[in-house]
Amino acid sequence: MNFGFNEEQKSLGETVAALLADFPALTGPDPAQARDPAVWRALADLGLFALLVPEAQGGVGLTLVDVALAIEALGAGLAPPIAASTLIATDIIAREGTAAQRETLLPRIATGDVRIALAVMEDGQGYDPAQVRTMMGGNGVTGVKILVPDADIADMILVVARVDDRVGLIMLSRDARGVAIRHHADIDPSSGLCEVTLNGAAVMDGALIGHAGSGDVISRLMDAAAIVYAGMAMGIAARMLDASVDYAKTRVQFGQPIGAFQSIKHRCADMAVAVEAGRSAAYYAFWTAAENDPDRSRAASMAKAYCGEIARDVCNETVQIHGGMGFTWELGLHRFLRRAKVMEHGFGNHVWHYERIMAQTLAARAVVADARAA
Structure with missing residues (x-):
């Protein structure tokens, strides 16, 4: 495969980065002031949410590989998490939704008229979606979801719940009867993490996504979300690497830039190597998702785990390289570390x-061994 992005893909990433730079509050020191609703409209007007929508539904018909650099830019610019959630939901609906669901939802997503939050985790249930207790019954959907990014500003919530003794996806209106939302107190207020309580929440027609399809819908959701989060983590890591190098070039100590000192050089070099390695893992995962390759789930997990660790470590190193200033509120490095820590635990740590x-690796080896024995 060719990891050399073409000019259109590079231009898309640069355009998203430039747009987000027009909203300085996104990366400003105070995370409580970073939730600007105008950002969504600007991204929608740019056409970001039409990119993964098939042409038949009024979109551009691109793949996750095509938007990989744009997703990195979302991470680097600390874009509202609802943007990433909507892109992930778009991939699921386009691949696993019925014809009616695609015709109803995708055109509205493409124009930015529908924002979708993803509700997966539950208190005390870990990260495995197979362990959820939220259930759809005769009176609606009942359960409690935690750590749902931007649920309060979403138009719809895609909920992982039990349906007919299987784990499935249910699309609910945020304003539906029986839906209650409250904010969590967390380290990154700009992530808009919420608790969503469903007390017999009303289910609209055609609410089940992929329930009668390939049976891959939950795995696809976890994989796509892990890959998108890995891409955004690399955006954060790359931005912090640039900040470290720029500071090392300009901060003078003992009559010379601190970048001339071997210890700082080594730290910057180690971060650069880590960022490039993480990008390779993320780009491969984007490719497997775009091609629905058999290695998709394993590649998604490798990228999510590795890139999350890299983003966390590079953020910590950046704070250290900036010395005492790195710990100050005004410099704003804490914003990227906060977001990296929140994302590290999204869709599996x-x-x-x-x-x-x-x-998965042991299972694959067992299949090979059985085939050889036969």
Whole structure:
């Protein structure tokens, strides 16, 4: 495969980055002031949410590989999480939705008229979606979801729940009867993490996504979300690397820039190597998702686990290279570290994903061994 992005893909990433730069509050020191509703409209007017929508539904018909650099830019610019959630939901609906669901939802997503939050995690249930207790019954959907990014500003919420003794996806209106939302107190207020309580939440017609399809819908959701989060993590890591190098070039100590000191050089070099390695893992995962390659789930977990660790470590190193200034509120480095820490635990932390890789690898080896024995 060719990891050399073409000019259109590069231009898309640069355009998204330039647009987000027009909203300085996104990366400003105060995370409580970073939720600007105008950002969504600007991204929608740019056409970001039409990119993954098939042409038949009024979109551009691109793949996750085509938008990989744009997703990195979303991470680097600390864009509202609802943007990433909507892109992930678009991929799921386009691949697993019925014809009616695609015709109803995708044109509105393409124009930016529908924002979709993803509700997966539950208190005390870990990261495995197979363990959810939220359930759809005769009176609606009942359960409690936690750590749902931007649920309060979403138009719809895509909920992982039990349906007919299977785990499935249910699309609910945020304003539906029986839906209550409250904010979590967390380290990154700009992520808009919410608790969503469903008390017999009303289910609209055609609410089940992929329930009668390939049976891959939950795995696809977790994989696509992990890959998108890995891409955004690399955007954060790359931006912090640039900040470290720029500061090392301009901060003078003992009569010379601190970048001339071997210890700083080594730190910057180590970060640069880590960022490039993480990008390789993320880009491969984007490709497997775009092609629906058999290695998709394993690649998604490798990228999510590795890129999350890289983003966290590079943010910490950047704070250290900036010295005492790195710890100040005004410099704003804490914003990127906060977001990286929140994203590290979204859709599975590194431990869960490493265990998933191990289980899939052992299962594949067992299949090979059985085939040889036969």
